[in-house]
Amino acid sequence: MHQKSQPLEQLYREHSGKMLAYLVSLTNNLSLAEEIWHDTLEAALPLWQSGPPANPIAWLYRVARNKTIDRMRHQKMSLQKGRLVQALAIQDEQEVEPDWDELQFGDEQLKLIFACCHPALDIDKQIPLTLSTICGLNSLQIADALVLQKSTLEQRLTRAKRKLKTAAIPFIIPQQDQLQERLAAVLKTIYLVFNAADQPDNDLDSDHIDLSTEALRLTKNLRNLLPEQPEISGLQALMLFHLARRKARYNSEGQLILLEHQDRTLWDQKAITKADDILRQALSSRKPGSYQIQAAIQGVHCLSKTSEETDWLHIEGLYYLLMEYDANPVIKLNAAVATSMSRDIESALRQIEVCERIPQLQKYSLLYGAKADMYFRLHRFDMAKANYETARSLSNKAVEQEFYSRKIAELESQG
Amino acid sequence: MQYLLMIYDDEQNWLNMDESQQGKLIERYIALEEDLKAKGQYVGGARLTEVENATSVRIREGDTLITDGPFAETKEQLGGYFLVECDNLDQATEIAARIPSAEIGTIEVRPLWYQSAAE
Numbered sequence: 001m002h003q004k005s006q007p008l009e010q011l012y013r014e015h016s017g018k019m020l021a022y023l024v025s026l027t028n029n030l031s032l033a034e035e036i037w038h039d040t041l042e043a044a045l046p047l048w049q050s051g052p053p054a055n056p057i058a059w060l061y062r063v064a065r066n067k068t069i070d071r072m073r074h075q076k077m078s079l080q081k082g083r084l085v086q087a088l089a090i091q092d093e094q095e096v097e098p099d100w101d102e103l104q105f106g107d108e109q110l111k112l113i114f115a116c117c118h119p120a121l122d123i124d125k126q127i128p129l130t131l132s133t134i135c136g137l138n139s140l141q142i143a144d145a146l147v148l149q150k151s152t153l154e155q156r157l158t159r160a161k162r163k164l165k166t167a168a169i170p171f172i173i174p175q176q177d178q179l180q181e182r183l184a185a186v187l188k189t190i191y192l193v194f195n196a197a198d199q200p201d202n203d204l205d206s207d208h209i210d211l212s213t214e215a216l217r218l219t220k221n222l223r224n225l226l227p228e229q230p231e232i233s234g235l236q237a238l239m240l241f242h243l244a245r246r247k248a249r250y251n252s253e254g255q256l257i258l259l260e261h262q263d264r265t266l267w268d269q270k271a272i273t274k275a276d277d278i279l280r281q282a283l284s285s286r287k288p289g290s291y292q293i294q295a296a297i298q299g300v301h302c303l304s305k306t307s308e309e310t311d312w313l314h315i316e317g318l319y320y321l322l323m324e325y326d327a328n329p330v331i332k333l334n335a336a337v338a339t340s341m342s343r344d345i346e347s348a349l350r351q352i353e354v355c356e357r358i359p360q361l362q363k364y365s366l367l368y369g370a371k372a373d374m375y376f377r378l379h380r381f382d383m384a385k386a387n388y389e390t391a392r393s394l395s396n397k398a399v400e401q402e403f404y405s406r407k408i409a410e411l412e413s414q415g
Numbered sequence: 416m417q418y419l420l421m422i423y424d425d426e427q428n429w430l431n432m433d434e435s436q437q438g439k440l441i442e443r444y445i446a447l448e449e450d451l452k453a454k455g456q457y458v459g460g461a462r463l464t465e466v467e468n469a470t471s472v473r474i475r476e477g478d479t480l481i482t483d484g485p486f487a488e489t490k491e492q493l494g495g496y497f498l499v500e501c502d503n504l505d506q507a508t509e510i511a512a513r514i515p516s517a518e519i520g521t522i523e524v525r526p527l528w529y530q531s532a533a534e
Binding site: 118120166167168169170172174 | 416501502503504505508524526
């Protein structure tokens with residue numbers, strides 16, 4: 001079997017989420033589950049040196065299960081726990097070996113995902129916890145990907161696990177009446193993970209964890225676990241549309257290139273087709289939502305052969321539809337940009353004025369970037385320059401600052 | 416697991432109500448308490464007097480300092496609490512969401528010190 005050649009590290013990445021889900025279902029305790037999983041790997045290291053066992057996955061699960069039994073026997077046991085240990089031990093004696101390769105622990109995985117993305121945990125805790133527990137990344141990889149000190153990251157993980165345990169955040173699949181709200185929280189976390197990855201491609205050496213790939217893998221997994229939720233497919237399509245354009249998003253110097261100037265031959269047509277298929281299937285269930293509509297907007301961009309062919313009226317309409325599902329004020333700004341492309345710039349600027357009065361947008365650099373671009377197109381270069389300068393001072397992303405500086409320099413050279 | 420549900424609300428809200436509104440609010444509180452008792456989730460609860468009656472005590476360098484007023488001057492004051500028995504945080508937040516003052520104020524949910532979660 002192909003697993004024979006898999007190194008332990010790869011097995012760890014692939015099975016960590018599943019294994020922890022399984023162990024949490026036995027122990028109801030994430031920290032304990034992690035300890036057992038790490039003990040299991042430690043036991044595997046010396047034994048596997050001369051070659052892994054015939055079925056490495058079955059080996060790992062069996063050893064982890066036995067270690068769980070040992071741990072529980074040593075602890076003062078509640079009646080419930082005692083029964084569990086008995087059941088596990090009987091399973092062991094009878095040598096009823098489940099086919100570990102086939103077991104997905106779907107419900108257990110879902111429970112763990114919902115716990116890691118529980119709204120009682122701050123998003124700063126949710127993201128590292130999800131990456132560590134569900135995606136099987138180690139602290140160094142997560143700290144690197146989130147541009148955090150390893151010690152800061154580890155502190156957040158410790159605090160997250162402590163709150164999970166102390167506040168008794170449950171490992172359960174939310175009931176039907178709460179499922180939509182809780183699923184929205186999970187999808188939001190995954191999308192933030194995805195967006196944390198936005199950076200020039202050449203930064204991605206082989207050791208670097210690509211968060212966008214992790215987010216995509218997580219979404220695909222979630223979609224298998226909850227097939228009846230079209231918003232998951234919507235998010236998957238949205239991320240695929242974004243990823244399809246990634247190569248064109250930065251030039252060889254790592255500089256940001258706007259959509260209208262991108263070399264569309266660099267777009268990954270296979271990914272676009274796939275995203276389009278997934279989105280169509282999701283939309284056919286007639287339960288629209290924020291991610292499906294966002295994906296539809298990106299789909300219009302991706303399927304336009306040239307920038308000039310973009311159907312901006314369609315995009316503008318989709319943004320107005322999106323406002324009904326999503327209260328994020330950035331959508332108002334995007335709608336204004338669409339208006340400036342589809343109809344007229346003057347009315348778009350009036351919409352921008354309204355946006356400027358929204359507190360969350362007052363210090364939003366992209367608002368001033370959009371405004372600057374509109375003034376530029378109206379040939380009001382002084383206003384364009386002033387707004388690019390505001391945008392640059394408000395942005396905290398190096399690639400954006402560099403982009404605005406280029407624009408300002410262009411305007412200055414024109415006099 | 417026991418959780419303390421602390422009810423934070425602007426006292427002015429109560430003072431701005433007429434008698435029948437106040438009566439209705441109290442009825443809702445009583446109904447919630449009865450329901451929690453029937454389900455065996457009620458451990459305790461009380462309503463506090465206005466924050467103007469608060470006294471704060473602290474000992475610094477051996478001296479006991481007694482001051483008039485609450486620990487922190489905030490727009491919303493601790494007005495009362497429920498102590499409830501729940502299996503997990505989701506159950507506790509569900510009860511918190513049924514406290515009438517959650518509609519205008521905030522309910523802070525805190526597990527009591529050192530309890531092991533249902534294992």
